[in-house]
Amino acid sequence: KAGVTQTPRYLIKTRGQQVTLSCSPISGHRSVSWYQQTPGQGLQFLFEYFSETQRNKGNFPGRFSGRQFSNSRSEMNVSTLELGDSALYLCASSLGKNTGELFFGEGSRLTVL
Amino acid sequence: AQSVSQHNHHVILSEAASLELGCNYSYGGTVNLFWYVQYPGQHLQLLLKYFSGDPLVKGIKGFEAEFIKSKFSFNLRKPSVQWSDTAEYFCAVTQTNTGFQKLVFGTGTRLLVSP
Numbered sequence: 354k355a356g357v358t359q360t361p362r363y364l365i366k367t368r369g370q371q372v373t374l375s376c377s378p379i380s381g382h383r384s385v386s387w388y389q390q391t392p393g394q395g396l397q398f399l400f401e402y403f404s405e406t407q408r409n410k411g412n413f414p415g416r417f418s419g420r421q422f423s424n425s426r427s428e429m430n431v432s433t434l435e436l437g438d439s440a441l442y443l444c445a446s447s448l449g450k451n452t453g454e455l456f457f458g459e460g461s462r463l464t465v466l
Numbered sequence: 467a468q469s470v471s472q473h474n475h476h477v478i479l480s481e482a483a484s485l486e487l488g489c490n491y492s493y494g495g496t497v498n499l500f501w502y503v504q505y506p507g508q509h510l511q512l513l514l515k516y517f518s519g520d521p522l523v524k525g526i527k528g529f530e531a532e533f534i535k536s537k538f539s540f541n542l543r544k545p546s547v548q549w550s551d552t553a554e555y556f557c558a559v560t561q562t563n564t565g566f567q568k569l570v571f572g573t574g575t576r577l578l579v580s581p
Contacts, residue, residue, distance in 0.1 A: 396571035
């Protein structure tokens with residue numbers, strides 16, 4: 354079956370703009386998590402959605418937000434972009450139960466100029 | 467706050483050499499432990515996981531990891547590496563009460579296996 358699909362794969366924005374990233378989970382997966390990956394900080398948890406509800410949140414400012422739709426697809430939004438937001442944003446889906454395995458997409462690479 | 471330390475940032479080995487990658491975590495409560503791997507050009511994927519029970523867990527491709535609670539460690543091992551094991555390896559932990567989706571990752575270890 355198809356894996357986790359993230360769009361767009363690459364994008365360039367300028368400071369102050371906003372960006373929306375999209376994630377389509379594996380069919381049947383109800384949980385979608387988002388992570389930010391940077392060379393300095395590694396992988397950091399942003400938030401997790403399950404059945405359209407945010408279930409967990411990491412330590413990121415309010416400029417980072419997300420949502421999940423009834424078909425489990427998820428979007429994350431970053432407003433008022435800063436240079437430090439340049440990163441690879443990874444989406445991961447899971448059944449939402451305690452299986453312990455996340456299935457990651459290939460990521461959306463955001464460059465902020 | 468929870469943290470995960472991976473001591474080796476870069477490891478270079480020859481084929482057939484043995485591998486051990488260190489991982490230590492800081493949380494004192496009940497945790498679940500994972501190793502994820504990212505092969506060149508591919509997405510992150512689960513290598514193995516520990517929830518409870520036998521502290522020696524076996525994963526895919528001949529990898530194993532040992533949970534030592536007293537040392538807060540979960541080191542990854544493989545007796546004989548292959549060129550195809552070249553990848554970046556991430557140790558991760560979750561608290562059992564926050565769910566399996568909120569992973570705290572280490573900074574990763576890049577393994578290069580020379581043929």
